[in-house]
Amino acid sequence: MELYPDETELWKIKKTYQYLSTIKGNGTSMISLVIPSNEHISKVSKMLSDELATASNIKSRINRSSVLSAISSVQQKLKYYTKTPNNGLIIYCGTFTDENNKEKKILIEIEPLKPLNSSFYICDSKFHTNILLEMIQVDQKIAFIILDGKGALFGILAGNNKEILYKLNVNLPKKHGRGGQSALRFSRIRIEKRTNFIRKICELADQYYLSDFNKNFIEGLVIAGPADLKNELISSELFNEKLREKILSIIDISYGGEIGFNKAIENSSSVLDQLKCIKEKKIIESFFDEIEKDTGKYVYGCEETCNSLTNGFLSKIILWENLEIERMVYIDSFTNLEIVKFKKINECDKTECLDENPKLVFSAKCNVIDWVIENKNKCETQIYIITDRTPEGAQFVKGFGGIGGILKF
Structure with missing residues (x-):
């Protein structure tokens, strides 16, 4: 699938940044590790071993246990790398309490879009995500x-x-x-x-x-x-x-x-x-043009757009960056057929369809944008992720639900 340069990767990093920025840990168990492209994995592993020995001296038993666990998890993750990726590596790992007051451990690894030049390691009560913010603010x-x-x-x-x-x-x-009789020659030269x-x-x-x-x-x-x-x-x-x-x-x-x-x-x-706005305006206007000319080469709404994408009919798909719609998958226990439903995140109830049809078995759910990105290699479609900060973007979100596309034929 051909992408607007790094469009989907930027979106994923933006969502990761927003998620990690909200997490607060207990004590100093939240590890932020930045490895530049020219750093050897073995050197980083040795540094973590030294940190592990130092962390053993933390007085608080609970904090000590959390820090040791996080460092050990990062060490295990680095064993999967024989060398540092070309652009470097960023790892976040730690334990925090979620909204249900349950302890949860997280480990996220990110390969940046451009080479990292400096290293960074810190244990804190929060993740240090400024480097992700810099990556989101892409240099056009x-x-x-x-x-x-x-x-x-x-x-x-x-x-x-x-x-x-x-x-x-x-x-x-x-x-x-100057030139007299040579004026024409000078002019010609x-x-x-x-x-x-x-x-x-x-x-x-x-x-x-x-x-x-x-x-x-x-x-x-x-x-x-x-x-x-x-x-x-x-x-x-x-x-x-x-x-x-x-x-x-x-x-x-x-x-x-x-x-x-x-x-x-x-x-x-x-x-x-205004460059970002100009780029968004052009793609949305091309979508509006298809509708105005009544070419029939357009589609909008989650179900219609995703079906067109799955069937390979889409030339371009336009997605609002804050599209909070889940793609929910059920399996018919009699026919083994897959049934897909689309629901807004705050309206999601996986048992709703089960009550209507007892034959259905809930299988999986996924954010629509995540699903499009995960399936990007199956279709030849350009992905455009837009905002609602332009008049055209706001109209697209309000009038067409924030998802639509232009058909190939």
Whole structure:
């Protein structure tokens, strides 16, 4: 299944962060362990052995027992790893009291979406989840092309990190009244050099922002510079249509080069803040367009959408991030057929269907979004997880229940 970059992984991490942030332990039995990508598992295991010996001296019997149990569980978990995963590893383990006043032990392991550079270990009365929060606040990559008569700069902005990919230096001739009888020749040379400059920029833009061999998956493009050069670039037939569709802003600035790059970032801040909203708006509007045109290539509601997904009919599925609906599975004891029901979480009662039909046996239940993600490899469908913080998102949630999709045919 093709995904919007890391969309479902981000959602899972967000839900894990929200869950772990609410848990409070007794004493200092809640372990938070962060292992960077370059750390050896054997070194971490030795550190935990030392911590185990230290924890044996804790005076409180109950706290000592909980801490020792948590450390031992983490040690056992690390035995499944021969080496640290490419991006590192995060483990949370501890004992807490749930809402039913029962003691419960939890162990969660997370492989981050990007490499970890620092290590962290602490036993506390809560889990330290700031690193998960940083992962949720994903750095969307925005491409920048800064051009003037002296050259062009190609850069990437990801969060607060900027990177210059390439600098092209030229010296374009300016308009002048000199030349006499040679004026036409000077004008022709000027136009020819500008045309070659624009052609080179188009080639480099394809190379750095669209090539299959680079990792610069960009969410948008900002073009900035003085004079008319940037307009010539955008209107050029050589400028890739895929990049033209990603243009977020065209900015007039007085400088080129690195100074121009910094100024373009500063002047486009409001546009960048709206990027997530723009992305959501586009996918929801495409769904609304299918309905407005009455193409029949749309579906909404839990049962209809999930059935279309199971049958491989969906091209795109749109899910509200706070969709609290359970997919409940029952088995008919006579025919052995699977029967699926959808219920809001606060309305879930696994015995309701059993009272209506004694032949049914409750089998399992799962959040709808979790079920879609778990079954993502069985279908060729794009997953879009949206919020209700835009007018379009709020309308989708209120009018269509927060779940729908666009059919392939």
